[in-house]
Amino acid sequence: MRKILNMNHEWKFIKQDEVQAMDQTYNDANWEVVHVPHTWNAIDGANGFDFYKGACWYRKEFIVDTLAEGNKVYIEFNGSNSITDVYVNGQHMGQHKGGYSTFRFDISNVIQFGRKNTLAVKVDNTVVDDVYPQMADFTFYGGIYRDVNLVIANHIHFDVMDYGSQGIYIIQEEVSEEKASLTIKSKVVNDHKEDKKVRLWIDLVDADGKTVAYGANEVVLTSGETKEVEVPVVIYNPTLWNGRKNAYMYEAKVSLQSFNDTVDELSIPFGVRYFEVDAEKGFFLNGEHLALNGVSRHQDRKDMGWAITEKEHKEDMELIKEVGATSIRLAHYQHDQYFYDLCDQEGMVVWAEIPFISVMSKTELEGINAKQQMIELIRQNFNHPSIMFWGIQNEIQISGERPELRKLVKELNELTKSEDPTRLTTMANVMFVPDKDEYNYMTDIVGYNKYYGWYQGKAEDFAGWLDGFHKTNPTVKVGISEYGAEGILQYHSNDPKVKDYTEEYHALYHEKVWKIFSERPYLWSTYVWNMFDFGANIRDEGGVKGRNNKGLITYDRKIKKDAFYMYKANWSDEKFVHITSKRYIDRADRTISVKVYSNCEELTLYVNGKELETKTGHSTFTFEHVELQDGMNEIKVISNHDGVELQDVARFNKVAEPNPSYEAPEEEKGGVVANWFQMPDLGDDEVQVEEIHITDDVYSTADTFKDLMENEEAKAVLEKYLGNFSEHPMFGMAQGMQVDFIASMDEDLFNEKLMYRLNKELTQIKKS
Numbered sequence: 001m002r003k004i005l006n007m008n009h010e011w012k013f014i015k016q017d018e019v020q021a022m023d024q025t026y027n028d029a030n031w032e033v034v035h036v037p038h039t040w041n042a043i044d045g046a047n048g049f050d051f052y053k054g055a056c057w058y059r060k061e062f063i064v065d066t067l068a069e070g071n072k073v074y075i076e077f078n079g080s081n082s083i084t085d086v087y088v089n090g091q092h093m094g095q096h097k098g099g100y101s102t103f104r105f106d107i108s109n110v111i112q113f114g115r116k117n118t119l120a121v122k123v124d125n126t127v128v129d130d131v132y133p134q135m136a137d138f139t140f141y142g143g144i145y146r147d148v149n150l151v152i153a154n155h156i157h158f159d160v161m162d163y164g165s166q167g168i169y170i171i172q173e174e175v176s177e178e179k180a181s182l183t184i185k186s187k188v189v190n191d192h193k194e195d196k197k198v199r200l201w202i203d204l205v206d207a208d209g210k211t212v213a214y215g216a217n218e219v220v221l222t223s224g225e226t227k228e229v230e231v232p233v234v235i236y237n238p239t240l241w242n243g244r245k246n247a248y249m250y251e252a253k254v255s256l257q258s259f260n261d262t263v264d265e266l267s268i269p270f271g272v273r274y275f276e277v278d279a280e281k282g283f284f285l286n287g288e289h290l291a292l293n294g295v296s297r298h299q300d301r302k303d304m305g306w307a308i309t310e311k312e313h314k315e316d317m318e319l320i321k322e323v324g325a326t327s328i329r330l331a332h333y334q335h336d337q338y339f340y341d342l343c344d345q346e347g348m349v350v351w352a353e354i355p356f357i358s359v360m361s362k363t364e365l366e367g368i369n370a371k372q373q374m375i376e377l378i379r380q381n382f383n384h385p386s387i388m389f390w391g392i393q394n395e396i397q398i399s400g401e402r403p404e405l406r407k408l409v410k411e412l413n414e415l416t417k418s419e420d421p422t423r424l425t426t427m428a429n430v431m432f433v434p435d436k437d438e439y440n441y442m443t444d445i446v447g448y449n450k451y452y453g454w455y456q457g458k459a460e461d462f463a464g465w466l467d468g469f470h471k472t473n474p475t476v477k478v479g480i481s482e483y484g485a486e487g488i489l490q491y492h493s494n495d496p497k498v499k500d501y502t503e504e505y506h507a508l509y510h511e512k513v514w515k516i517f518s519e520r521p522y523l524w525s526t527y528v529w530n531m532f533d534f535g536a537n538i539r540d541e542g543g544v545k546g547r548n549n550k551g552l553i554t555y556d557r558k559i560k561k562d563a564f565y566m567y568k569a570n571w572s573d574e575k576f577v578h579i580t581s582k583r584y585i586d587r588a589d590r591t592i593s594v595k596v597y598s599n600c601e602e603l604t605l606y607v608n609g610k611e612l613e614t615k616t617g618h619s620t621f622t623f624e625h626v627e628l629q630d631g632m633n634e635i636k637v638i639s640n641h642d643g644v645e646l647q648d649v650a651r652f653n654k655v656a657e658p659n660p661s662y663e664a665p666e667e668e669k670g671g672v673v674a675n676w677f678q679m680p681d682l683g684d685d686e687v688q689v690e691e692i693h694i695t696d697d698v699y700s701t702a703d704t705f706k707d708l709m710e711n712e713e714a715k716a717v718l719e720k721y722l723g724n725f726s727e728h729p730m731f732g733m734a735q736g737m738q739v740d741f742i743a744s745m746d747e748d749l750f751n752e753k754l755m756y757r758l759n760k761e762l763t764q765i766k767k768s
Helices: 310-323 337-346 368-381 403-419 461-472 503-518 562-571 705-709 712-722 739-745 752-762
Strands: 003-006 011-014 032-034 055-063 072-077 083-088 091-097 103-106 116-124 148-153 156-158 168-175 179-190 196-205 211-221 226-236 250-258 261-270 275-278 282-285 293-297 327-330 349-353 387-394 424-429 446-449 478-483 526-528 534-541 544-548 577-579 591-598 602-607 610-616 619-627 631-641 644-654
Touching: 072 083, 091 103, 156 250, 156 261, 168 250, 168 261, 179 196, 179 211, 179 250, 196 226, 211 226, 293 310, 293 562, 310 337, 310 562, 327 337, 337 349, 337 368, 349 368, 368 387, 368 403, 387 403, 403 424, 424 478, 461 478, 461 503, 503 562, 562 577, 562 591, 562 619, 577 631, 577 644, 591 602, 591 631, 591 644, 602 619, 610 619, 705 712, 705 739, 712 752
Parallel strands: 293 327, 293 526, 327 349, 349 387, 387 424, 424 446, 446 478, 478 526
Antiparallel strands: 003 148, 011 032, 011 055, 055 116, 072 103, 072 148, 083 091, 083 116, 156 179, 168 179, 179 226, 196 211, 196 250, 250 261, 275 282, 534 544, 577 591, 591 619, 602 610, 602 631, 631 644
16 A cells, blocks of 8 residues: 655755765755745845845755565655755655656665665755746745655556556536536556556545545556546535535545455545636626635745745635635646645646746747646646636746747647647736737636736726727736735825835725725636735845835734724624824824724724714725824724724824924835936936837837847947846846836836837837
């Protein structure tokens, strides 16, 4: 029978490339003792631009009991970023490229049973041109950051080398309330030196352990053969997996039997359901409309990076449940199997994706690694009922217009449909992809990452763009795959504005945007970016280095920002009252407005113990003209719901002068764009703007930064007016964008006179 032996404890680690560390006799006595999960970037991965990237080594001694002799032995890594070389007793077992999926190596022929064996692992998080991601707005933490196991199996077993999968696929051919017609596809391996015959047996049991269906098949395997065996089974009158209403799970017990012995057995939880997306009405699960009120999730955490445990995964899920979300976009890579299991158990509808993000390789044009990671994602996660959408790319258009890129996106879609025709393909287009672009028609459904109200325009612009896109593309099933704004708890304002980084603007932004989304049923999904703040080494915004602060909850998961409660008021049935701006303690104004988020219908406000006003409403309640006395004031809001009193309390200190620490340290509230560029004093007062006729044969601000920087004359013009912006870490994210698009993100910085100057000189340069 198969055995799984965990190997997480007591590894030796060195934070450098130690070339001789692969040797069995190498002396690692002075190395650091660590435990897996482990990353060497737990601290430096989220505190600024510089974090350690390079090769590091792990070593461990282990013994395989002599009782296992005569079996197959595999080493299994569930996540190691990003290129991993494995050595056992000095022999190279193989290399895996990609930091997020499970991979295994067969070590049967090199281990010594009953004696000490040496495992040496080189892990390298250097970005290379044939491994994805190439570039992204999150930190690429290095290390063995998920579990490591030994897998001991009989020579006849379900295929453990099938792209890290279980070797068993529960295919949902047709599902309805009346019956679930399934095909159980198993890949069976015979590593014996002679032919073998076994019986494949399948029992499907319900949540109470009762057998609801079974099937069997005789399998004859020649020596060294791997055979696919399909067994049809039917569950009559199934209980459907129905999201958060009823995440009902069955279990498939699949075994291989030789005479009276069971030689391999796996128990696979699964759920049966059917779903569709309608271009006008949105998402339907089991024939009923379900609003996919979604959040996105990165897996890292403060002072831990990616090296988190089941405890942290569980905490994340509980917070996502609390906000009332029905769907999760697991960005931008394959997540831990334990978290997919939690999604199954808790009824979350999942968008799962690969890290084909931002930039395509400049030299490897076939997408070999992207395709490998796509196959791994699908095969390793095929049996999770929560996953309904496979994501094939995120903002890959940032790298600029390339015919080979469009070809690869199409091929990834075709590969995904070939691997799994039972689910829908999707992708997240960067915000500047035109409405009629071919990218909108390549996948079954599509999402857009749009940041009106933060990177460009105002939050209200979502309404016009959405309605315009839907009118132009009435048959395209469109959702919002990302939207958000930075919110830093240090900063506060009575008059919140775009890019002031205040908690108040962060909440107001989400209020406005959610109202627009909730009024448009044709959106098949919306995903807040992000549920949690996360490490992004290339960022330096609002006085915070190395972080993306768009989360509804802080990086350490300790504080829920006000916007969290705005969504809870709209999404959750758990009754609560929350006064906003509690951290905005020092108030210089004599009278203030008190905003409350609640899913109760009636709230009463008390100021310093005196009842002031009662309001009825929905989700957002604003009490105007609340007068403060000098010094500390107590604000209390109470609601009585079904005989239970719910309340929240805030304390505001009336001061004479505003607290300067509430103001973000940004000279101009230009956010990310402002700190890309160092603008010289151009003396623009004397510039007279005239109309410029721009033709296709000359350069202009309609070209991308990448194209302009590849021409020496055009590059000189850009650097004359914009400084050495290409040295900024964020430039890689912007090079595929047109100058005009970047300008639309900060029209104060890129004013009419600057744009005139740029185009006046750029149009003098002919394109070759």
